Amino acid sequence: MKKINVVLVGGSGYTGFEIIRILLRHPHAQLVASCGESQFGPLETIHPHFAKCVDLVQEAFDADRIAAHKPDVAILCAPHKVAMQYVPQLRAKGIRCVDLSADYRLKDQALYEKWYCPHTDGAGLAEAVYGLPEFYADAIRTAGLVANPGCYPTSATLPLAPLLRTGLIEPTGIIVNAASGVSGAGKSPSQKNHYPERNENYEAYGVGNHRHTPEIEANLTALLAGTAMAGMKVDLIFQPHLVPMDRGILSTIYATPAKPANVEELTQCLQAAYADKPFVRVRTGDTLPATKYVANTNFCDIAARVVKGNVVLFGALDNMLKGASSQAIQNMNLMFGFDETAGLF
Amino acid sequence: MKKINVVLVGGSGYTGFEIIRILLRHPHAQLVASCGESQFGPLETIHPHFAKCVDLVQEAFDADRIAAHKPDVAILCAPHKVAMQYVPQLRAKGIRCVDLSADYRLKDQALYEKWYCPHTDGAGLAEAVYGLPEFYADAIRTAGLVANPGCYPTSATLPLAPLLRTGLIEPTGIIVNAASGVSGAGKSPSQKNHYPERNENYEAYGVGNHRHTPEIEANLTALLAGTAMAGMKVDLIFQPHLVPMDRGILSTIYATPAKPANVEELTQCLQAAYADKPFVRVRTGDTLPATKYVANTNFCDIAARVVKGNVVLFGALDNMLKGASSQAIQNMNLMFGFDETAGLF
């Protein structure tokens, strides 16, 4: 089977690194080019990990040059605002795109502009499919543009969605208390994430203003369509924290049951929703979701428990993988008719 | 000024270590003996840190031998269940005690027995004063037995109490989402806290059954006495997590406002409550409580914020210090009329 050609846009950061690493072992796809905004030259210079296994040279973004590689797909790891400049150029050349930035995740342009900045690619917004394969596999298969979900949103959406859709929990009053490893903050050095400041430190940030809040709410609300809960609006508090570790997110979620909560019923609801989904695991008994169990994998581990009549949910994933790069490859697999798990174990 | 004599019971663990360290620099108190249950011999062998600065030899617990040291106070770092065997023997000899275990923290014996085990020292329970100096300084000054609060309870109680007492937040529906460094789990090795299992891992534990839950609820309820909220019962969900770091706790607390929440009003309430308390700091503006800012100190940093009309509180402390050993010394300072901060900066 001939491999598809993949072009990477934004290969110098942490998510680009993971895309490269996964493609090295992908049975049906190969990286043919990498381009970036700021760092150029051999990928093995930018990422010393890739000496003797990746030969490509990262160049400046140029849609024509990219097209010359006859790519089947472009995976964009550029920051938001930059992504919306690149995507239309690639789409104009008929190149299918998986975009890891936030630029196409919010269908509501006004909502995007309230939390981010003016949006310049309304057509892209209209075309984009939210790349959460557990819920949108059919649309992803034929999509021209996939908006890869945020790391926190994936960790919160997967445990919440089935319970909301079946009406087992209330769509309002939800609290998502999340904690992430530091790679989520990106590769640029900062005082805050200077090693001696971040190490041996656990702290909250983004109180009331983290941009993943509208993404979680809007996409959970969208997932109510076609259920008995349709028309309800999901409303929640999202509070992230930083943990001194490289990778991993755990969201601990508190929700109000819509009827007396029962841990078996909640668990069965989750198990039913994900029975045929290869990358979501429902944890029962003593094993709770933990970041270590999902590190370096595309899994999201979830669980439901009942405490004093309230619902407590957990969602754990590797923020660089199921929260970003491996989920992008999972989307790519669907887009090209590969086994959903290809290259991902 | 002659120094008071302190005997340490349970000198081989982490909290005992911190007691020794603080007393080394205390201007008005000196450690005259240390005893334990399992590890004996020179303290500098048990704790190599103390070579060339501590000369004592840890012996088996023996109330008569302890009394022979003419101690002014005994500080007990023994586990619960053991503590309630030792305390009555020491009290019988007229020795004032600060107990760091859970054995005397819950005034309600039935509640203790529901969460722990049968209680064999009802007299001690009756005598004990809950050692939270910010609220019980007067009783502590004359106490024979001080029950030093738990680490999580201190981090949750200090931000919550003033807002509950003034009726700014509802006493029910509170969620305390807390995270702790690993020293809180004690010095005994376990699979769970083996370095390669704990490092690069963030996880929840004790879902719905952590023993600090009743301590937080009971003592917050007790703090409502004498206020307009008297007679109300505080009810909350407490969910702890483990963070890969040595020390530090941050509690992120979600509460329902009793009237439209206003961050200035909440902050002023906290500031007023702790204006003359040397070890509670109310964080405003961009600086949130973080474990690093309180590491190796007796401070508890707290803050109030409003998110979508809800109250979000933070409480950070060093679990080994304000959450255990330095709070015990703060209590000792009060008991003997020293400056509350003696030896604690």
Added chain:
Amino acid sequence: MKKINVVLVGGSGYTGFEIIRILLRHPHAQLVASCGESQFGPLETIHPHFAKCVDLVQEAFDADRIAAHKPDVAILCAPHKVAMQYVPQLRAKGIRCVDLSADYRLKDQALYEKWYCPHTDGAGLAEAVYGLPEFYADAIRTAGLVANPGCYPTSATLPLAPLLRTGLIEPTGIIVNAASGVSGAGKSPSQKNHYPERNENYEAYGVGNHRHTPEIEANLTALLAGTAMAGMKVDLIFQPHLVPMDRGILSTIYATPAKPANVEELTQCLQAAYADKPFVRVRTGDTLPATKYVANTNFCDIAARVVKGNVVLFGALDNMLKGASSQAIQNMNLMFGFDETAGLF
């Protein structure tokens, strides 16, 4: 192409875990059974990481039952002393073995017995091939029993061997100052590696008595055969340290040049030795070997520098991978005629 069948012996520890993980993505090999000594039951219970991707149940070691799986190869992750009980039973049934323990690494039985314990499988010792593929690929291809090298020895041997074989450095007076992540100490909890003891701690251990000393010396000496240095005996000091991190080894090596040292000549010697070896990378310029650049890979990064006329060498690898499990798969690849890199990127 039909996949070969692999049986894993010792699937519950860290190296067994990595074998399972690599085989999940190996194009030509599949795990058909796992057995152990102490932990039994579903592998996904022993290693929660493997839920939804590994279905096997770990059973007690039984050579007959293993043979019934018609394995092409057995990979043994059992401890030394246990391995030499299992290997002859498997070899008697004609099963080829890759053994990760120390039991077959030292050809000289007396030397083994001096550092370890009595050896009960002389025939195995005689048959075993030292599984360092960069030097013994031909012998490995046809071997019935491969003794997979130790983690420290691999990190020291790869930079030292070419310089010793070409006579650029003296075979005596070598100092190997090495540091390892904590997974190297295995999965059993201990006081020493309890998280709060190991974290934020860097320390030496095994002064003058680490068992990898004779392995490094004996195997470097053996590598002098057939060179102008034949007959010389390599003699060195090996001093290991523990670093608070999960994985990775860096050996910093000090050697005496046999003639005036020149960094270009040393580097060219290393480059020539490994030009066609896929997993050894010679670092030049500003990029030194570092554990992060080889984490989660089968690479060993090496470099030579000259300081004040002395030779300073570096060798970095992932102690769980090139130092153990992925090197075992590299050996397996050679034994079965697969591409040496199959499943290893």
Added chain:
Amino acid sequence: MKKINVVLVGGSGYTGFEIIRILLRHPHAQLVASCGESQFGPLETIHPHFAKCVDLVQEAFDADRIAAHKPDVAILCAPHKVAMQYVPQLRAKGIRCVDLSADYRLKDQALYEKWYCPHTDGAGLAEAVYGLPEFYADAIRTAGLVANPGCYPTSATLPLAPLLRTGLIEPTGIIVNAASGVSGAGKSPSQKNHYPERNENYEAYGVGNHRHTPEIEANLTALLAGTAMAGMKVDLIFQPHLVPMDRGILSTIYATPAKPANVEELTQCLQAAYADKPFVRVRTGDTLPATKYVANTNFCDIAARVVKGNVVLFGALDNMLKGASSQAIQNMNLMFGFDETAGLF
């Protein structure tokens, strides 16, 4: 007893932070002012740790304004090159100085200029006393200017000096393989010390060119004066590494014995040298120096062992304390006739 007045120059970095922390508990000294180069404003804003315990406002360096505080001593935590601009201004006003930079550590101006930059304060160089209290206490007591030693040099000098001075080891061919926590690299963020780059990483740096090399050599050579080894020149290789932890240095040192090495003789030599030195501890038996045992203390733990006839030495200290700030206070204590340990336990 009236406290002496201390002015801090360079209060915004990590060593300044530690000076402030120690002075908070010093019985005979108080901080009366802090000034800096880049960060100004309340110290509790620069260091949130100091809220409610330090009231000072950091101002720009101005010798006149400093003099107005009538300081007994200035402690300088400014970088090299800046320090040599400030010191003469302070000395001109008769203020005694303890300088933590490298500017006055090398008596040989040409040597300084070879490794650093042109030196503009020859008079200061001539006046400065090397502030290693274990060897220069008498000179420090009356010094106008104390050059506080580097972190690595202290960890290497304390184990080496007694053995060199008594002729037990050769002054040449010494290898100092050292490893440090990340605070040693200072507070300014960098790509190299960005949390996700530094965490789970152990690597060498400064191969052959670390500026502490001449400091160790020159000061060990100076310590030979007045011994039978006088006239010999100490020559060594110094190779530093970075460890993913906040603080701590361990130097592992390899030296050639001048006569057949005997661990008891080596140990007795060290014990004799430091018998009356409160902050050097000689470790024997199973307890080796480790960074955790000296963390947050002014101790330097040392040990000697013999491996295959060679001498292996260890020196561990807290790079921020005995390697910087608490050693400065130890020097201050000597300068003002206080107990050498005042404020340092």
